[in-house]
Amino acid sequence: MPIQRSVAMTDMDKNYDHRKHEREIYEKWEPYFTPSFAKASEGKPYTILMPPPNANASLHAGHAMYTIDDIVIRWKRMQGFSSVWIPGIDHAGFETQFVYEKELAKKGKSRFDFDRQTFYENVYKFVEKNSGLIYEQFKQLGFSADWDRSVFTLDKNVISQVFETFSRLEREGKVYRDEYIVNYCTHCGTSLAELEVEHEERNDPLYYMKYGPFVLATVRPETKFGDTAVAINPKDTRYQKYVGQVIEVEGLIGKFRVKVIADDAVEQKFGTGVVKVTPAHDPNDFEMGKRHGLEIKQVIGLDGKLNDKTGPYRGLKVNEARKRVVEDLYKAGLIDRVDETYKHSVGVCYRCKRTVEPMVVPNWFIKVDELKGPVIEAVKNDRVKFYPKRFKKQMLNWLEIMHDWPISRQIAWGIRIPVWYEVTDQANLYAVWLDKNGQKQEGLVYKYKDRLAEIEAGLQKVTAVTGPSGPKYKVSANKPGDNYLPETDTFDTWFSSGQWPLVTLKKDEFDTRFPTDMMGTLADILKFWVSRMIMFSLYLKNEVPFKDVYLWSMVADTKGVKMSKSKGNVVNPIDLVNKYGADALRVALVYGVAPGSKIPLSEEKVRGMRNFANKIWNIARFVESANHSSQTANPVEDDNWIMDELNKLIKSVTVSLEKYRFNDAAESMYEFVWHKFADVYIEKVKGRKEGASPTLRHVLITCLKLLHPFMPFVTEAIWWEIKDLRKYPDEMLITTAWPE
């Protein structure tokens, strides 16, 4: 039995130990991640842009799904494309500032202790400390991105692109500034786009309040001080006679008068069919106010406390104020009855989970009507294709209802909106700043005209009146003159990351690499990000940013439950890599997972895939040992069978990858390698008198190539071990050609 004895002739370990190989292999690979080094640089360009992870983030299970991108880029590289995967980091304004402020809070400080410039620089330092770490983790997963090309969304070229885009939008009348009712998080101190608001089912008492001649239902009695009308449905015969009248209402701080209006927005069936209208603190009322020219009377400040228009309730936070107001209403006999069973949904901040306060705040908006048309067109015509298909419908659904985009964020960590307000003698500009002694000051800017330099140096926030009486402003990256103060709002993060395809590619690459080929990302950010990238690309380049979008869902735990810290079911992918190897984790993320569905990640599954890696290793050990023993050059009957199967496999894996059916590819390789090649063919070879034929090593070598995009480390490790079996012993697997 020559084959058996010859086992000693290979020095391969009995089991594959990823710890011995992964680091060394990765270092040897790195030069090939950039197309200029690869021998394929003359091939057709193939480009993937990495969805930039947040600057504050360390690697979580979701990032491990970038494995998809890596599989594709490795496969294309082997196919001879000039392949590049461009990575980057997103400053993630709101997210990162939130995390940083939590750190600050531990030291007993808050953002209000700093001027915005200093605060910004502090966050920058904080982020710099973390950056690099996530790339190291990506490397542990084997990702073959061109790290030298990394782009950060606060890099100079990104900021200037963002400025340029904004200026152009402004010049073309697609930007406007308006008082608008936005969802405002008083805790985080910023307005939120609708997408950033989550809805929670709540049980709140519905108070039936006596209100002049009416009884009306409300869950927010504390906003009573901001009421500027009472509304009924125009068809409601019960109250017809009141319409147009001014009624007197007994309030808690004296009587006040409001007009009775008729509006279709009022449901006759809800409550008593009468509703109080508070344009400053309710989105529907705001709209109603616009239709009827009602006064916007703000009674809650941006700090979440009732203001001086509320008499004794001034300074109370909303919840506290509600309690007190209800008590006092009872005392005054103004509560008719209470429905304690009332359920409704309440908007909460996606970040801190506190109730958002609808608030009227000056905001910058992008008009999307004209911008979204071409996007809809492009999606409908499959100029951007979605995998799986159902996301096309979701995208179109969203685009249809997409409306003007509020891009102002009242946070410092981000790209400042490049606008400067002219300081005149008008009372239209209000500022908050730290004076030279570090003391907080605030007031109308015209009163401090002689101290502009000091204000600007210690500036925290500028608020400008909107409309015709507001200050003149100039859009400019740099200060346009002495009498100007900068806008302090920053852009919504998605405004800059939405231009990702435009800032990651070099100027001369737009001819060859644009549109890019594939965008692989989490389905959750389809609306936030993918839609905006398509929109900006079409607007600025008249071209879609990528041809294909492949979407996946969240990585979940064993039970299919979303991972979260509070549930304690978070799995750290790096732990799994350390324990079972990067290859095992990578295959576990695609094996048995349908496109677009959520990905249940269990340690058992990763272990199973580690076993598969070991199986491949041992197949190689066998082939290696067989090579040193007797063999025959003559094909044997079994060879035809395995060659047929192998050719079928090559075709099916290639086709599966073309269709982004990663599961199909992984499963068919697993099935072939383990249950056909090992269990059947190799067992037969063992029993042969003539020994092994060259087919044995041919099948192994082909399998290694097919498996490489999925399991790059173990395949490359074997590749180095079996040098004597190959035609070109010095060649690395990463640069070999894809089998055909």
Next chain:
RNA sequence: GGAGCCAUGGCUCAGUUGGUAGAGCGUCUCUUUUACACAGAGAAGGUCACAGGUUCGAGUCCUGUUGGCUCCACCA
């Protein structure tokens, strides 16, 4: 309220144009055989949620019911 998706062996899930049910993990039996016990050989286990319909034939298409998920809209 609108849209989409899902319900398949103990668990987690595959199943691309309709043609007699699959995987991984788990379970049971045997085997420490010499590539691998991170293994091999074998076994048990599913009327593919329910009710109709189309078809020669349906897990796969259509309708309805029940249960679950996601997105969107939203009544104070």
